[in-house]
Amino acid sequence: MAQKQDDKPPEKQPRDKGKGVSLSLMARLWRGYMVCYWPQLAAAVLFMVTLAAAEAMFPVIIEWVFASFDTGRQATADGGRSFMDYIPLEPTPRNVMIWGPVLLLTAGCLNAASQYLYSLSTNAAAIGVLRDLQKAMFGNFLNYDYAQTREDGSGQLVSRFTNDTTTLRESLTRVPNAIRDIFRLLVLLTMMALYDWVLFLIVALIYPTIGLPVTWIGKRLRKYAGGVQNQIGDMTGQLAESMRGARMVKTYNLEDYEKSRADASFEERHALLFKFVQMRAANDPMIMVVGAIAVAAVIGTAAWRFSTGDLTGEQLIAFVVILTLLSQPARSIGTLNAVLQEGLAALERIFWVIDRKPEITDAADAKELVLNGGGTGASIEFADVRFAYPGGEAAIDDLSLTVPAGQMVALVGESGAGKSTIFNLLPRLYDTASGTITIDGQDLRGLTLKSLRDHIALVSQEAILFDDSVEANIRFGNWAASEEKVIAAAKAAAADEFIRALPSGYQTRVGDAGNNLSGGQRQRIALARAFLKDAPILLLDEATSALDAESERKVQEALARLTEGRTTIAIAHRLSTVRDADLICVMDRGQIVEQGTHEELLTRGGIYSRLAALQFRED
Known part of the structure; x- marks a missing residue:
């Protein structure tokens, strides 16, 4: 059953520790991954400026168009300035009829082209960063200890490579968009201030109040986002278990049991997502309410300013156009915090994968494994070895064993006796708690992992x-x-x-x-x-168990040739496969309780003799 995320050690769950951590995460992302995409980002800045300029053209053109309907207008009202004077055409009905559509279409096409090229540039950088992060994650994952990969669970790790990077991609796309929208906002606010400073002050006082509820919502969104992403990992692992074990599920009629497990995961996900959706859904309406208050205040004040002659009709219309254009970047900036918090939660989990260090590594003075030579394999010695898996009893308890070079030693015994643990310790998938393991007199801890594993072949x-x-x-x-x-x-x-x-x-x-x-x-x-x-050392874990009789005979003959002159340790459940071994060790509860040749062990009447009697039907 997939392990619940809450049951895992605290260090496996990245936690937000405040604004400092968020800034540190963003700074690291920039220095380590984004800065190398500066050409795309520089192009995005260029298109951002072009977009803001194209957008600023709309209120100016609209003012010029409406000015043509007022033949007795003043050049500029007392309270502000006009931008339409920059258009080198008189605002006459004939000019508006001919050039009005041309100017609007030009501004629209320039706006559309800038948006497209800007989006292309920022997305190219974003997906490039994601690719680099995934490479870094997988590169470090390959360095994990065997124990770490088993401890994390495939579901959690796959979730970091898929769901977390997808969430981060949205944030990486939205953050540049926010910078673009901030620039657009500054340009539009500047024009607004120049049109009428009183109306500008009203907008400037109302809109910042959006930040208070948005910040409150963002903190909770980040908390919920982390929970949702963690639960995806658990659910992915559970679904993978059900799919891998389809044969057992069908054979043992476990459909109802598996359905109940899956239903529980889906219900948990539904509850987490609903909380998340509740918070996120409140974001836009809150911004909309504040925006409506701003528009209402502007309309009331504008009517008063118009009645006093401080604002012309075309300036008022241009101002309303600016206010309308402001709503999109303001809303985008307001919702950015929600997306950013989700992305930061995902980024914490991604960097956790990249930063995690393996515990089993080469010693500072590690040397290459050098065998004594002669083509006779290598001698292996276990001396007072003890080992226990995390949270369990000793799997190997003060075990001592010598495997002479070029000989075959078979390990037999019940499941859980410690046979597979010996296979895990020899290539240093785990390290012993105490005692030593040597190959040709060389302690495994003093050898490079690569040279050690180059000398070992495993068939599980x-x-x-x-x-x-x-x-x-x-x-x-x-x-x-x-x-x-x-x-x-x-x-x-x-x-x-x-x-x-x-x-x-x-x-x-x-x-x-x-x-x-x-x-x-x-x-x-x-x-x-x-x-x-x-390899000179062979580890055979019931290597012929899945073969039919004819194939087993052929493979046994080949194995007999292969093991000649090589050191072989074989785990055997069927004693017929190891009856010719040089030494047979019977294991029980992590210790060797009997050892000898097949014939010797049969005559002792111990555990091996009883196992042989069951399998060979000997008296």
Whole structure:
């Protein structure tokens, strides 16, 4: 079941700590990602100025048009100034009939072109920044410890790559738009002040009151936005679980159970979204009310100014046009805070992924793993090793084991005995709590992770394939291998024959998680990958469990050749697969309770003897 976000450690949930954190986030976004898109941003500034100029032309043209209807007008009223004098045409009905449509169409086309090019420039920068953030997120994610990837859950991580970046994209688009709208607002307010300073003061006093409720709403929107984004991650993980486990759901008639889980997630999401929508829905109406108050005050005052001769009719109309043009940028700036808070919540989560540091890293003086040579694998020694998974009991408890170079050691025992944990500790997917693990006398903690893992090949019981070609999935073992070696590895894994029978042979895509192939086919491709890597240390986790009898026989023969001269540790549930191992270790509760050869353990009458009696039906 997907883990609830509230159950996770506090450090996994980024929290807003005030305006300082918000400014720090925005400054980091600018320095680290946006500044490299300065050509697009510079072009956006140019188009922003052009747009403001085109918009400012409308009230001037309207004033000029209406002036033609007043033949006895004064050039300028006592209370303000006129901008139509900048039009080198007398405001006569004939000139307005000919040139009025031309001027309006010119201003409209210039406005439209500027808006289009401005939007293109800002969006190009925004999607470029998102791409760079996603690259940085995934690049750092690949450095995570195995434990960190399991702890976070795929749903939460996928949500950061998809939902959070989508939310941030809207904010990145709106912030430049807000700068544009602020510039438009300044231009229009300047014209308004020059037309009539009294009306300007009324607007200037009323509109700033929008900021008080908008700020209050914005704080709550950011809180709700973070909750919505976190819940998306939980829901994504749960849905992915249901889809991956479709076979079990159908077989065990778990449809009602899965539906109840999904319904609970959908209800939780509905509740969070409704709170979020409530707050966001209040934003625009509040701005609209304040805007209506401003218009009402302007109309009343304008009528009074007109009656006293301080304002001409055409100036009043031009002023109303400016006021109408003000509403769009004012509303945009007012709603910016809501979008910005959502974006900052998403940005916190994105930077958390980028900033998170792995706990298992190379030591400052780490060295390359160097084997003793001779082509006989490597000796491995576990000395008093203890390990426990977070929040659990000891999975390995004071375990000591020596695996001589070139020999095969089999681990058997019930599930939970600690067999897989040994496989996790050897390539340092986890670090021991105490004790040491050495390869040819070299402590794993003193080795570089790359050199350590280059010497280990793992074939797990669950074959992991990526949605790529068969050849690519085999080449993961060695990208530099020739085509002949790839085919040889496939033949060694008894896979060549069925691969050639696929629609496109080695270039056939295996599908999501290899779903285009059978379980046995997936396992043999994973085996071919291990053959191709040709590592001196092999970790085999029931590597032949998914094969039919004929394929198992072929693979067992190939494994016998492959393990010769190499150090192999094998987990076995079917004892028939390891009866020829050099040493068999029986594990129970994280300890080795019996060890010896197959024949030796049978004669002791212990756990192994009882397991063998059940599997081989021996007395």
